[in-house]
Amino acid sequence: MKTTQVFVRKTMLRYLFVPALLFFSIAAAQESESYAFTGVHVVSMDSDDVLADLTVVVSSGRIAAIGADRTVEIPDNTTMISAEGRYLMPGLAEMHGHVPGNDDPQYLEDVLFLYIANGVTTVRGMQGQPGHLELRAQLASHEILGPRFITSGPALNGNRVNGPDDARQLVLQQEQAGYDFIKLLRGLSRAEFDAAVEAGAEAGIALAGHVSEDVGVGRALEAHQATIDHLDGYIQYLIPPEVDLSNSEPGFYGVNLLDMVDEDRLAQAAIDTREAGVWIVPTQALVEHIALPNPTAQEQAVRPEMAYMPPDIVQGWIASKERLFGPISSIPDGGSRLQALRRRLIKTMHDEGVNLLLGSDAPQIFAVPGFSLHQELGLIVEAGLSPFEALLTGTVAPAEFFDTEDEFGRIRVGLAADFVLLDGNPLEDVGAASRPLGVMVRGVWLNRARLDRGLAAISARHQ
Numbered sequence: 420m421k422t423t424q425v426f427v428r429k430t431m432l433r434y435l436f437v438p439a440l441l442f443f444s445i446a447a448a449q450e451s452e453s454y455a456f457t458g459v460h461v462v463s464m465d466s467d468d469v470l471a472d473l474t475v476v477v478s479s480g481r482i483a484a485i486g487a488d489r490t491v492e493i494p495d496n497t498t499m500i501s502a503e504g505r506y507l508m509p510g511l512a513e514m515h516g517h518v519p520g521n522d523d524p525q526y527l528e529d530v531l532f533l534y535i536a537n538g539v540t541t542v543r544g545m546q547g548q549p550g551h552l553e554l555r556a557q558l559a560s561h562e563i564l565g566p567r568f569i570t571s572g573p574a575l576n577g578n579r580v581n582g583p584d585d586a587r588q589l590v591l592q593q594e595q596a597g598y599d600f601i602k603l604l605r606g607l608s609r610a611e612f613d614a615a616v617e618a619g620a621e622a623g624i625a626l627a628g629h630v631s632e633d634v635g636v637g638r639a640l641e642a643h644q645a646t647i648d649h650l651d652g653y654i655q656y657l658i659p660p661e662v663d664l665s666n667s668e669p670g671f672y673g674v675n676l677l678d679m680v681d682e683d684r685l686a687q688a689a690i691d692t693r694e695a696g697v698w699i700v701p702t703q704a705l706v707e708h709i710a711l712p713n714p715t716a717q718e719q720a721v722r723p724e725m726a727y728m729p730p731d732i733v734q735g736w737i738a739s740k741e742r743l744f745g746p747i748s749s750i751p752d753g754g755s756r757l758q759a760l761r762r763r764l765i766k767t768m769h770d771e772g773v774n775l776l777l778g779s780d781a782p783q784i785f786a787v788p789g790f791s792l793h794q795e796l797g798l799i800v801e802a803g804l805s806p807f808e809a810l811l812t813g814t815v816a817p818a819e820f821f822d823t824e825d826e827f828g829r830i831r832v833g834l835a836a837d838f839v840l841l842d843g844n845p846l847e848d849v850g851a852a853s854r855p856l857g858v859m860v861r862g863v864w865l866n867r868a869r870l871d872r873g874l875a876a877i878s879a880r881h882q
Contacts, residue, residue: 540566
């Protein structure tokens with residue numbers, strides 16, 4: 420499953436092990452450096468087997484030992500956690516997330532706590548800004564706690580890029596500034612995209628994100644774009660090349676073009692993607708939040724997790740859905756047909772061996788950080804993947820994408836202690852992962868009571 424693009428690994432490893440911000444100290448979050456979880460069922464993600472009744476020892480932020488009870492050496496002054504009948508699985512990665520800027524420290528704190536409270540221990544930030552570089556430098560000392568954080572620079576789009584030379588310079592400047600990868604938005608010309616690709620290859624920094632209309636999926640695959648997010652451009656790619664789309668407005672992720680799609684092209688689209696070594700982040704939850712008539716925007720706005728978002732943001736989401744859904748509603752069954760086709764595309768890509776990554780674009784329209792990633796997991800299962808296969812996209816696959824399988828993604832001796840403790844078996848019901856009894860972030864343990872206190876404090880701020 421490893422990408423063929425060496426420069427993807429090089430740039431994204433630069434700051435991979437720097438934690439993101441959470442405005443309470445690590446000392447306040449844990450009492451000891453060693454923990455032992457006893458009698459726990461381990462979902463290691465090495466296979467779809469559950470390893471029953473084990474002891475897992477954590478020391479200095481790493482998994483130090485895994486073995487049968489009474490056979491594992493437990494250091495002195497270890498905090499013992501009785502976990503009989505409970506399940507331990509790796510923390511999840513949000514591979515299309517957003518981290519706010521530091522202009523509103525409280526909102527930044529809340530967003531990152533929401534990720535952690537939902538067992539999200541890695542975030543790939545898709546909308547970087549200069550403040551994130553300063554933030555990352557502050558975090559390099561590990562004095563504050565948060566998800567493992569990989570950040571793009573400010574996105575390249577048609578409004579920001581002024582010609583191929585400008586595209587080249589922006590890529591080189593972001594690499595020199597120290598960003599981990601380049602985020603692509605829409606509106607780039609083919610010449611601008613090509614210049615960015617050339618500069619990225621020269622500087623050793625990856626390009627990831629959207630597919631501009633003037634570029635198309637075919638060129639993005641040819642250029643070995645690191646990830647294509649949202650399945651952007653794939654509706655157009657499923658339309659026979661002899662069909663003239665020059666006067667067609669694709670609409671929301673191609674919804675206006677559904678009648679032109681040739682579904683016999685699904686398998687070949689997946690094969691092309693696999694052979695190009697391009698990874699896919701579907702963000703199915705975000706699209707379903709917007710494209711389907713039910714629940715309505717008003718109904719979505721009163722979902723329980725909305726209590727953790729500022730009211731003005733939720734009101735903005737209502738307006739955004741209503742604005743975007745209006746044109747979709749004019750197409751007979753447009754939203755449901757779009758989603759059904761996307762689900763078939765996800766399943767076909769999986770069956771053909773395309774590398775899938777879990778992501779939900781939070782915080783975005785009705786995508787609350789952490790909560791939306793569990794919605795994404797459920798939708799990936801509904802698309803036809805097993806719970807184990809869906810969980811791979813948020814655990815093992817991100818570690819393979821970054822070429823850091825010796826750091827996270829599994830429960831294995833020597834890896835970072837990034838995991839969640841659950842009441843139920845997520846391999847039987849992926850929804851069991853959505854309410855952890857506790858979360859460990861590189862050796863820092865937050866039990867359910869602490870998670871609840873943090874969530875209650877966020878909710879109280881938004882009453």
